[in-house]
Amino acid sequence: MSFADAAPRLSPRARRRRILRRRFLRRPFAVIGLVVAVAFVLGAILAPVVAPYSAAATDFNSVLGHSSGKHLLGTDELGRDVFSRIVWGARASIEAGVFSVLIAMAFAVPVGVVAGYYRGWPDTVIARATDVLLAFPFLILAIGLSAILGPSLTNAMLALGFGVAPQLIRVARGEALALREEDYVRAAIANGAGDIRIMARHVIPNMIPTLIVQATVAIPAAIIGEAVLSFLGLGVQPPTPSWGVMLADAQSYLTQAPRLAIYPGVAIFLCSLSFNLLGDGLRDVLDPRTTR
Amino acid sequence: MGGFLLRKAGAALVVVFCSSVLVFLGVRALPGDPAIALSGENNDPAVLAAVRHQYGLDKPLPVQYAKWIWRALHGNLGLDNRQLPVAHTIVTRIPISLELALLSVLVGAVIGITAGVIAAVRRGRVEDHAATTLALVGLSLPHFWLGLLMIIVFAVDLHWLPAGGYVSFGADPVGNLEHMAMPALVLGTGLSAVLMRQMRSSMLTSLGADYVRTARAKGLSEWAVVGKHAFRNSLITVTTVIGLQLGALISGVVITEVIFVIPGFGRLTLDAATARDYTMIQGVVLVTATGYVVVNLLVDVVYSLLNPRIRHAGSAG
Numbered sequence: 001m002s003f004a005d006a007a008p009r010l011s012p013r014a015r016r017r018r019i020l021r022r023r024f025l026r027r028p029f030a031v032i033g034l035v036v037a038v039a040f041v042l043g044a045i046l047a048p049v050v051a052p053y054s055a056a057a058t059d060f061n062s063v064l065g066h067s068s069g070k071h072l073l074g075t076d077e078l079g080r081d082v083f084s085r086i087v088w089g090a091r092a093s094i095e096a097g098v099f100s101v102l103i104a105m106a107f108a109v110p111v112g113v114v115a116g117y118y119r120g121w122p123d124t125v126i127a128r129a130t131d132v133l134l135a136f137p138f139l140i141l142a143i144g145l146s147a148i149l150g151p152s153l154t155n156a157m158l159a160l161g162f163g164v165a166p167q168l169i170r171v172a173r174g175e176a177l178a179l180r181e182e183d184y185v186r187a188a189i190a191n192g193a194g195d196i197r198i199m200a201r202h203v204i205p206n207m208i209p210t211l212i213v214q215a216t217v218a219i220p221a222a223i224i225g226e227a228v229l230s231f232l233g234l235g236v237q238p239p240t241p242s243w244g245v246m247l248a249d250a251q252s253y254l255t256q257a258p259r260l261a262i263y264p265g266v267a268i269f270l271c272s273l274s275f276n277l278l279g280d281g282l283r284d285v286l287d288p289r290t291t292r
Numbered sequence: 293m294g295g296f297l298l299r300k301a302g303a304a305l306v307v308v309f310c311s312s313v314l315v316f317l318g319v320r321a322l323p324g325d326p327a328i329a330l331s332g333e334n335n336d337p338a339v340l341a342a343v344r345h346q347y348g349l350d351k352p353l354p355v356q357y358a359k360w361i362w363r364a365l366h367g368n369l370g371l372d373n374r375q376l377p378v379a380h381t382i383v384t385r386i387p388i389s390l391e392l393a394l395l396s397v398l399v400g401a402v403i404g405i406t407a408g409v410i411a412a413v414r415r416g417r418v419e420d421h422a423a424t425t426l427a428l429v430g431l432s433l434p435h436f437w438l439g440l441l442m443i444i445v446f447a448v449d450l451h452w453l454p455a456g457g458y459v460s461f462g463a464d465p466v467g468n469l470e471h472m473a474m475p476a477l478v479l480g481t482g483l484s485a486v487l488m489r490q491m492r493s494s495m496l497t498s499l500g501a502d503y504v505r506t507a508r509a510k511g512l513s514e515w516a517v518v519g520k521h522a523f524r525n526s527l528i529t530v531t532t533v534i535g536l537q538l539g540a541l542i543s544g545v546v547i548t549e550v551i552f553v554i555p556g557f558g559r560l561t562l563d564a565a566t567a568r569d570y571t572m573i574q575g576v577v578l579v580t581a582t583g584y585v586v587v588n589l590l591v592d593v594v595y596s597l598l599n600p601r602i603r604h605a606g607s608a609g
Contacts, residue, residue, distance in 0.1 A: 124303075131307045131588065139543035140580065143565040144318060163539070174532075213493075217431065217486070224434045228547055231436060232562065247437060258444045265437035273432035280428065 023285045030281020036274035044090035051084035055241040064257045073263050076246070077253060082260070085241040086267045092235070092242040093271060096157050096226035101218045103161035104168055109211065112172025113199055117180055123173070130166045138163025138225065139232075146234045153226075153242075156235035160225045164218045171214050175207040182206075209286050216279025220272030227268050243268050300592050304585040311581035316357050319570050360574065369575035373567060378575040381560065386579070388458060389545050389556035392475055396541065397534070399480025400487055405530065407484070408491025412499060413518055423488060430485030435544065439478045439551040446474065456553035475552045479544045483537055487530060494529035498522035528598050535591035538584060 010018070024030055043050050052072070059071070059079040067074045073082040115126035142159035149155050176199075179185060185202050193201075229235035230244025238245055243264040250260035327343045328335065344350045347370075348359055363370065369378035411423040447455035453474055459467040498504060499522050507517045546558035557576070564572035 128303060128307060128310070131303075131585070138539065139546050140561060140565075140577070143562060163543075166539075170532075217489075220432055227434050228436060228543075232547065232550065247440065251440065254440070254444055255448055258448070261437075261440045261444065265434060265440070268434045268437065269432055272434075273428065276428050276432050 020285050024281055027281045027284060029277050030284070033274045033277025033279075033281060036270060037278050040090055040271050040274065041094055043087055044094045047088050047091060051081075051087040053081040053084040055080070055085050055088040056239050057081065057084070064253065064260075066259075074257075074259060076249065076260055077257075082246075082263055085246060086243070086263060089241040089243045089246060089264065089267070090271065092153055092230070092240070093223045093226055093268065096153065096160060096235075097219045097223035097272075097275070100157045100160035100222045100225075101164060101215055103157070104164035104218065105211070105215065107161075108165045108168035109172050109204070112169040113176045113203055113207075115169070116173035116176025116178075117195070117199055117203060119177070126169065126173070130169050133162065133166040139228070142229050142234050151234045151237060153236050153240075156226055156229045159229070160222045163225065164222060168211075168214055168218070171210060172207060175210050176203050179203045179206050209283060212279060212286060213283050216276060216283060219279070220275045223272045223275070224268060296596060297593065300589055304589050307585050308578075308582050312361065312578055313357070315574055315577040315581075316360065317353075319573055320353070364575075364578060369578070370571040372564075372572045373569045378571050381572070382557065382575055382579055385555065385557040385560045388460075388554060389549065389558055391461070392472060392479065392548065392554065392556060393541055393545055395472055395476035396479035396483060396544070399476055400483030401534070402484075403481065404484035404487025405491050408488040408530075409495060409518075409523065409526075411488070411492045412495030412522075415496065420492075424492070427485045427488045427492075430481055431489075433482075435478050435482040436547045436551055438481070439474065439548060442474045442478065443551075456551070458554045458556070471552075471554075475548045475554060478551075479541070479548050482544060483541065486537060487533060490533045491526060491530055494526040495522055498525045501525075524598065528595060531591055531594050531598065535588055538587055542580065542584070 057080060059065075059075060059081070061079070062068075062071060062075045063079045064077055065071055065075040065079070071081050071083070073086070076082055076085070111126055115123040138159055141162050142156060145155045145159045146152075180198075180203065182202075185198060188198050188202055226235055226242070227244035227247070230242040231248045232244075233248065236242035236245055246264040247261060250257070250264070253260050327340045327347070327349055331339050331343045334340070341350075348356055351359070360370070367379055369382065372378050372381065407423040407427070411420040414420050443455045446453045454471055456471075458471055461468040499518070501522075504517055504521050507521050512520075542558070545556065546562055548554070549556045549559040550562065557579075560572070561576045561580075563569075564576055
């Protein structure tokens, strides 16, 4: 560090933010992840501008067509432009990825921290409830939800959120269980700090790196989960485009046009990879234990 | 240790009970009258009444529940929509999915734990970067898509492996493994990515811990430090992660069986739900919940064997 970094005008918080930003920018993969993830989000929002055709427009002169100047990635069995459908399909994936994890986090972190911090009966009750939730694998849950409420993206997101939540509860609980034994928490208790203050000031902030790692795994997993559900017909319903639906349609043409099964998968892969890279970079920057 | 096990087993029973009540009520909350489905979409009130009586649907819910559980305990889960015994169908399907799941966990654990330990020990070197990158790719790949790609390459193009289907191990061991190779790889590699990351990060934490520094200071060999101290403590985390992955494994089994046309338990679950086969859904969920709880119990036991602190903390609280 040069003397310029320690310029007295910067507040400690601003200085820390600057250090973190520099650390992040020093990681090329994290920056690439950020750029690609932002590109996917922008592409999804600006789909009407980015996509050359609408997702449902058919071109019967070009059915199962190869890529050409007119159709960048070719056309599917109904002569629909594959590239345009991938751009429109990003909407469902990103919506599902982000919102289902937010739903899960908002619910899981407080619950898990309470369980790990208080132990005793709240822990037992929460742990048993979590076990019951976990006993229903998210796919079975999604199947059940779509049977009761009908298949849709919203119900798929609910199921994905439910699917992610128990895992986050367990992680938050485990962390809280470990953190409450730390010396600084004991010191805070000895100093007379209240439970809420200890949880908010000492327990939750110290588990943020772990939570980021978990969200890292969760957002791309939810994106993939949405694809799985749509693939099985439990998520986005045709004619709305979704990468999972495209893959399901492509299954019938594996011998004639295997490319139809390749492009949507590449899109899912790149999208979840970019979020994974971004999250990894953030973890490296935020978690002092692994960056030392 | 005995008391710890008893308490865990008691809790497991409670979980199975809650799951059974949930699915029992859940199935009854589904729209549509099961009597209509059971009578083959017949709307004649007399027929419906007869069907309701035959299946005990005219009795109060607690009575229906008690009857169902009582029969389930005797191995009778009722008849499905095709009038076939549910328990028999489940028993024939489970070994298929169990084989798939076990092979996948084996593939996942061998790859994941090995790669995780190597990456942590060789931190910052080529091996670490290679393993970390592969894990990242593994986590970002939709595995059902990997399944489609493998079918395109190994079945459609090269004709090396069958694109799908199932042959029992007893009838044709080689054919069985040929049919299981792609599905187990698809499911196992997915698991290995998660395991590798957890193994690496908990090994790194262990390697940086005071007791490892003490072990090094005592002059223990690197092998003893890594193998005995760090590895053993990291296994605690990994056991938990395998337990946590169980739900994902079950979901993975469903989709893998759909893609590779394997007539297993997962496929049965999806078919039961799409066909609204109530008795089948109940049976499938009851069996899934029981299996899940049993595996979790095993995880807890292994966990406490590996870490006495948790066992004692448990008996104190």
